[in-house]
Amino acid sequence: MIDPATRHDAIADLWIADGRIRAIAPPHTIPAQPQAIELALDGCWVTPGLCDPHVHLRDPGFPEKETIPDGLMAAASGGFVAVAAMANTAPVNDHPAVTSYMLKRAREAGGAKLVPVSAVTKGLRGLELVDFEAMARAGARMFSDDGAPVDDPELLGRALRKAHLLGFRVALHEEDRALSQGRGINAGQIAARLGLEGYPTVAESARLARDLEIALRWNAPVHIAHISAKESLDIIRGARECGLEVTCEVSPHHFTLDESAVIQWGTYAKMSPPLRSREDVAKILEGLADGTIDMIATDHAPHDDMSKEVHHFPHPPGVAPLPQPLLEHQAQAFERAANGVVGLETALGLALELVHRGVISPMRMVELMALNPARLLGLESGTLRPGAPADVTVIDPERTWQAQPWRFRSRSRNTPFSGCVFKGKAVLTIVEGQIVYDELTVGEKGA
Template identity: 60%
Template sequence: MNSIVLRGGRVIDPASALDGDYDVLVRDGRIAAVERAGALKSIQDAEMVDASGWWIVPGLIDPHVHLRDPGFPEKETISTGLRAAAAGGFTTVAAMANTSPVNDSPATTRYMLDRAGDAHSARLAPVSAVTKGLRGIELVDFAAMLEAGARLFSDDGVPIDDAMILSRALDETKRLGYAVSLHEEDRALSCEGALNAGAVSKRLGVSGYTDSAESQRVRRDLALAIGSGAAVHIAHVSTAESLALIRAARRHGAQVTCEVTPHHFTLDESAALTWGPNAKMNPPLRNRDDVEALHAAIADGTIDMIATDHAPHDPRSKRMEQLGVFFGPGHPAQHLDHDNAEEFAHAANGVVGLETALGLGLQLVHRSLIQPARLVEMMSLNPAALLRLEAGTLAEEGIADITVIDPNLEWTVAPEKFLSRSRNTPFAGMRLKGRAVMTIVGGEIVYDGRKA
């Protein structure tokens, strides 16, 4: 295996308390040395990379993606998803279980890992379902799923309505030392709402989804977490009330972490007026006050990590053929008639995010909301801890999963250039500053933006 020397970049590694200009030597898939810039001279047979002006950080980890494989190759495959991940700077992604078949058996987990190995790109960390078929009735065999390679448990996309089932799951995962990630939705309150209940949903004439549908389920599940002592993770937090509940639960001893998506901290509900179904997700984009609450929670440490919730969909699933004519930059949509409002309600939820997340996260740094080390903590160190991975650091002897970032590279989001198979994004045409220029997995360069 060839060696790589990254010379003179700004190494940002919160786990090792490093933030300064260093040379990094990668040899045989491991971090062989991290020395002050200029200390490493020419290394025989090593590829020399001038990283001056760039950041060298532990490989980014996304704790929440949907790769649609097995089952939905028209949306994404493990191969296309992992290549998109590498292009976005991610060295590992956690793939949710809502595939077809559902990842509720060791055979499906092994299939996913085999396909990931064939891709020779980013790593895949399988997420096991909590309940068989995501039906919320019968628990999976947790120990067998871990043995097959699962790193987290979640019925994401479907809330676990039965409190007793969730309590039993928490007891089991606590015993095994792993976490449960929760999609927090009280379906009696969300009522299949298409957008946040508010001015935008009223203007478009589509059904509304209230804040309380999320926060009331967060309240219930955090009470269960406190009672059990189990580790729980709140997926895609979107409301100020949910954040207040998480803070309170921590004061009462809950082992709770949480994530935020780039679309929730960047956009508010008004984005649906321009992007229509491509700005429709669950939970929905919220109002400006909620977005500001998310910013405050990122800044004060309440939010532990950034997750893309990468959710690729084909145009048919998004109902773009019928609805695309009503939306677009420069002409915000008006009230939809009944039939089109129904089409909107039935459009698939979610947006792609692997290739835009880093650029959107860097906006938080460029606006001085957070420091670079905090971004690395949220996008590498903390997700590694959630997934129980030996990653998230550039410590010597560790596995050489590395992301090299040009924080000042300006670029325009162009969905037609995505490596993902899908294009459903509300960020098309947005100018961003900063992106990955190299992604190294196990000592091998799996994405090289210098050649893009």
């Protein structure tokens, strides 16, 4: 049993009743319950349910990429009990009716729980704030224009204050688009070899510095989405020293891959922010270990192959390296291709790799993937404390498995981790006492 909220790390029995954690006790000390189901979980880690503060479920609007039911099943099979669904759907989640639709569809679907993220501005256009109170009443638990930065500093200040008054945070996608030009590859050696224009780290760090100054001005807590640049870590440390409450997340692709992955994976390694240099990755790993980074977020971004423009390249992603430099039509296709990778079904495997490599401890991993994201979203879960909702993930840290995208529960396959062999997997996911994913008692097919 690993519970960072109580620093509990011991072999124990867990008793769940009526959707809540009833007790944690030394082995064989909980009296037998007449109608209880007993599960022997020898060799497994029992952790508070994993929570992903940043996913794109594409619903409403893009069923060819993902739907809420498929996304929530993908989440459950990756060990997640809750996911925060970003607002860049069609229509945008900037109106209570959209939030209500998402929550209703999630309730009917099963799988992980959906936590709605409201847009900050109407239509994500950066011009007019949504009705924060109405969105919160409808069930939104965070505010973000993710995918688009909030360019107007005055508007951003107002948004931060409104969210703060309601007890929620704004999650910021930090990008100065005048500097990034919306490019999908790091400005560096690989971009030069491919003949592509790059997205420099300063486009992230300069905007981050500005936004933290604004947050400091209003003393409003803020959350920073998917940081990728080493400079961003120092900026966040500096803001904390000034007393700002700032949390931040990093995505598994940014702590695992560097910009060279684009050569093998083409547009399957294209995301915003882009994969960075090896040096950036090394600093991100330091930040995960030393506490600068608060949580892991997949930024699960499903896309069909048409949106990824894969037909413009000579080989399917991952099969052979891209031509260097790219031909003109290939370079144009790369720039046109949608940003993002799926992540819900590989995140835990990639985080466990850090544990096996000794970068982080199991306790720290659970803090990064369960406790801290639950706190960010104001959820009661994230701990195994008696009385908490029975949102639980069971991880077999020794189970080896291979990422086979054609078997993903997600509707999309856009991953640069196809074929990776992982050690460790979620084998049981429990949401409010109900088993929503089961690879333990019913075999690999799952519930």
